Amino acid sequence: MNLYAASVRIMPLKALLDPQGKAVTHSLQKINLAAISDVRVGKHIALELQAENDIQAHQLVDEACKKLLCNPIMEFYEFEIKPI
Amino acid sequence: MNLYAASVRIMPLKALLDPQGKAVTHSLQKINLAAISDVRVGKHIALELQAENDIQAHQLVDEACKKLLCNPIMEFYEFEIKPI
Numbered sequence: 001m002n003l004y005a006a007s008v009r010i011m012p013l014k015a016l017l018d019p020q021g022k023a024v025t026h027s028l029q030k031i032n033l034a035a036i037s038d039v040r041v042g043k044h045i046a047l048e049l050q051a052e053n054d055i056q057a058h059q060l061v062d063e064a065c066k067k068l069l070c071n072p073i074m075e076f077y078e079f080e081i082k083p084i
Numbered sequence: 085m086n087l088y089a090a091s092v093r094i095m096p097l098k099a100l101l102d103p104q105g106k107a108v109t110h111s112l113q114k115i116n117l118a119a120i121s122d123v124r125v126g127k128h129i130a131l132e133l134q135a136e137n138d139i140q141a142h143q144l145v146d147e148a149c150k151k152l153l154c155n156p157i158m159e160f161y162e163f164e165i166k167p168i
Contacts, residue, residue, distance in 0.1 A: 035133050035134045039129060042128045044094070044127060
């Protein structure tokens with residue numbers, strides 16, 4: 001068994017409004033950071049896992065995203081895995 | 085002015101407990117994904133910004149993190165910037 005670290009990003013779907021991101025954009029404008037636009041706020045999930053190989057590690061994280069971490073009605077996910 | 089995309093990760097400090105991450109770890113064990121451990125849940129913020137150059141872009145995102153996005157008592161931040 002090998003140990004892997006995974007970094008998962010779960011973001012609101014691009015077609016959907018992101019009220020939290022919009023609120024952050026407005027707040028940034030008020031503190032003279034109007035150069036920043038199009039803020040979108042999602043989740044970043046860091047995790048460790050044990051797997052036989054890279055392919056199994058990838059499958060496990062994908063399964064975790066599909067079954068628990070990501071709500072596909074409102075969110076999409078991407079992740080990277082590296083051995084540690 | 086150039087356009088940049090920034091990807092900011094804001095995570096709970098490693099020295100602090102992360103109850104949300106702990107809850108996710110337990111839930112994963114219940115759905116036969118016990119190979120996954122040490123889950124930590126933070127925020128991922130994607131944004132776009134206009135800046136003269138890479139250095140100014142870096143400064144602007146750093147300022148946004150310090151002034152608004154990150155609470156240094158409980159969180160730390162890292163980010164990457166790339167031109168778009």
